[in-house]
Amino acid sequence: MPVPRFLALLSLLLFAFPVQTWSAPPNVVLLISDDQAWGDYGFMGHEAIQTPNLDKLAEESLTFTRGYVPDSLCRPSLVTIVTGRYPHQHGIVGNDPPPPSDLVGKPKRTITSDPRYLPIRNQYIEHIDDETTLADYLHENLGYTSHQSGKWWEGHFSRGGFTQGMTHGDRTKGGRHGDLGLKIGRDGMEPVLNYIDESVENDSPFFVYYAPFLPHTPHNPPKRLLDKYKDKTPHLPVAKYWAMCEWFDETCGELLNHLEEKNVADNTIVLYVTDNGWINQTERSAYAPRSKRSQYEGGVRTPIMVRWNGKVTPKMDTTHLASSIDLVPTVLAAVGIDVPESFDGINLLDEKAVEARDVIFGEIFEHDIRDMTDPVASLRYRWIIEGDWKLIVPHKPVEEDGKTELFNLADDPHEEHNLAKDNPELVKRLRRRINRWWKVNSRAAATQGS
Known part of the structure; x- marks a missing residue:
């Protein structure tokens, strides 16, 4: 029986133009703690601090308990997290640039109030303009939108490749390390949650950079949380810090629960890291030696997590080494973007690469370069x-x-x-x-x- 002419034509078209099965790119959510020691979580065995939301995330993730950041200072560490490059490679190695020579050694307030310092601070931000960030890769290759909230030193959020954000970065209006972005978490989660709602409504893949000023000082937790910890230590400053860790955990829970409510959790890669460590002094809310800014574990070690429901098998890896330089290549590989050969980091979802790694490196710089x-x-x-x-x-x-x-x-x-x-x-x-x-x-x- 002869094949009808229209069926024959249809057959030819199908062979010439095979049907493709398209799946939406996964969303990406990056959670960054600010000043938290590597052991200050329930899942890491802390005797007092309760972090139920991060504990759950750790159980659902490929979790590296031997994770590290190369530098134990927030600004260079954050740029490494979003570029996948060491501080000595991206050039942002300290929090503040050098002042005019005649102001060296003067009080910080004297330096920052000098009109000659403003152009120097603005010039230092220009390093980020030479970098390709995770937000850039996702937007330029796959059309992602992105949202910045929390700690961000590099001027206006758009200079990090973000399409939306909270930080204006104007140094003349308090724009040093996050300005309006530092309200996230402490003053509610609406900007981030609204951005997720908008992205879901538009059926657009999204990237959330959530780096709240938590548990960073000022250690002023809600009374209900402070009351929970005051009897667990004789040192009030320590109790405040512990309460701040749980406050941060609560905000992460709110964000993660929102992904569930919007039915996008299973198509979202969630990553977790800390910018640098923290050991609280017993007598005041300040960091102790051998923590922040130091070369020791209290400064550079952090758990690193990657969750992708149904795609990444949960595992608590207590053996292999992970670094924040791995986060960008991990995401790029996961979403199908070619990873630059120049990267020193690895794809943490590549078991062979993780097994083969036997070494990681780091570098500690001065706060004021x-x-x-x-x-x-x-x-x-x-x-x-x-x-x-x-x-x-x-x-x-x-x-x-x-x-x-x-x-x-x-x-x-x-x-x-x-x-x-x-x-x-x-x-x-x-x-x-x-x-x-x-x-x-x-x-x-x-x-x-x-």
């Missing part, structure tokens, strides 16, 4: 973790009295026993690996005779 374009001028320490061994190498032009330190993190997670003198060959080998990663050579160091 010494040079606008030479990162080595402000370098204090470089560090490496290979397996359970961690080597810390001081940069002598800046840290004249700094010690080379070697720790076995499996036996000594709080880095109390320096084993460098007992293992000279290991120190030598690890130092060579650091130099192969980044051998420092700076104009400032040369000037100082190093």
